Amino acid sequence: MKTEDNFHIPVLSHEAVKLLINESLEHQIIADGTLGSGGYTKLICEKIKPTDKLISIDKDLNALKYAENFLKDHKDKITFVNGNFADLKNIISEISISKITGLVLDLGLSSYQLEAESGFSFMKDTELDMRAYKKDFITAAEILNSFTKGELEEIFENFGEIGNAGRLAKAIAEKRKVKKFSTTFDLVNLVNEEYKIGKKNEIDFLAKIFQALRIKVNNELANLENILNDSLDLMEKGGRIVIVSYHSLEDRIVKNFFRKESGKFKESSNPFYKTEVKPKLKVITKKAVMPEREEVKINPRSRSAKLRAAEII
Ligand SMILES: C[S@@+](CC[C@H](N)C(=O)[O-])C[C@H]1O[C@@H](n2cnc3c(N)ncnc32)[C@H](O)[C@@H]1O
Incomplete structure (x- = not known):
């Protein structure tokens, strides 16, 4: 899918949305923590029922404005938020939601940010800013x-x-x-x-x-760790977490979190001593999902993407 003026071409969007929606749940309340150009949010809107809800967050005001316009036909289902996904707990509580059934993060930056906003590209001489969120x-x-x-x-x-x-x-x-x-x-x-x-x-x-x-x-790794830790309290049973990352540091955080929370034993510094615990997650992607060759050909920026998904049990 291509947005009108190449603000951003979404990566692995169909795969992400398919894994995100657990159709056995009666109602969906989904958080798209990285709205960007709105590609994922649009696909989610097309799949959920008119009574379901979507909270779409971006810390970049330009992205938010772009996506609000792009998604105007779906605006009744979406609450748009200019904020940090690491604050999801507060964001949903402010709109009187206590639990969600899906969380998707497509990490990193949009093509627009990399090309047009100050400081991100070393190919252009701009102010060395790099804040996606100007309140940072x-x-x-x-x-x-x-x-x-x-x-x-x-x-x-x-x-x-x-x-x-x-x-x-x-x-x-x-x-x-x-x-x-x-x-x-x-x-x-x-x-x-x-x-x-x-x-x-x-x-x-x-x-x-x-x-x-x-x-x-942008405090990227800490934001990811915070939302992963909070997600366990914020999600309904059967709810799905889908994360698309673009470099090994992020992917390692997701992989380790999923491994830890889906394990039957608590990790301990003593290798001979293990405490049995009830797993909180079931990993639903045995290996990371990566874009097909066709997608990489159309959108070279997708080449490093890795998608991992898990379900709350
Ligand atoms: C790769 S783009 C997402 C593209 C989107 N999936 C789409 O379909 O267009 C990542 C977006 O996440 C936003 N973002 C990154 N970290 C964020 C955070 N901690 N909180 C909120 N938004 C964040 C960026 O500003 C950017 O717009």
Whole structure:
């Protein structure tokens, strides 16, 4: 499915929505935590009954406005929320909902954000902001200008999986003594000055650096962990959780959470001591679902997508 003006082409949308709706449940109250261009929400609207409900959240106001217009024919079923999916507990309680039957997250950013909003792309010289939610606290430039060398090293190592991240952190700390970072090209130029690694390697390296900063600025991994932990209290029995992730750090969080909550034993530091517990989840995707070759051909951004789904028991 293509949106009118390529705001974003949804990835694995049919697979996600098929797994999300447990047809044996009488009523559906579904949360789409990453509304984006509205592709998933639209498919969900087409599948649920007129009396069912959908809460569609995005922290990016531009995405929300775009999707509200795109989905105007379905507006009676949808409550649109400009917020963070990590606040789902409060978001649903404010609209007097205590339990939901489905939660879907299609993580990361939309094509529109990557191309048009400030700081996300290293191919264009824009302000080094990277906040999808303008109420969020700190920009990428502020991180580069104010974090200690050690803190920067940790961000690049943990969120970009960059080897010898200390060298990069040191180069940033030296550079900012001369000139503060303010635009994407300030960072790109620093990388060019410090590393002589050829165009192809440089693109891969910059992608990792920008990913690391984006994850930190938007608190992406903590948001995911929070909503997964909350989801167990927020969902009805038989409810489905479907998560589409785009890099190994997110996928590992989802895989480990599903494994832990579907296990019959509580993990313990002593390998000889195990406590039996009642599993809270049943994993319904034995292996991660990935896009078919056809989808990757049409939409190369889908190539790293991995979908995992589980049901509350
Ligand atoms: C990959 S796009 C989702 C695309 C969507 N499934 C569609 O069909 O168009 C991810 C969206 O999630 C939003 N997002 C990312 N993290 C979020 C969070 N913690 N809370 C709310 N929205 C978030 C982004 O702003 C972006 O619009």
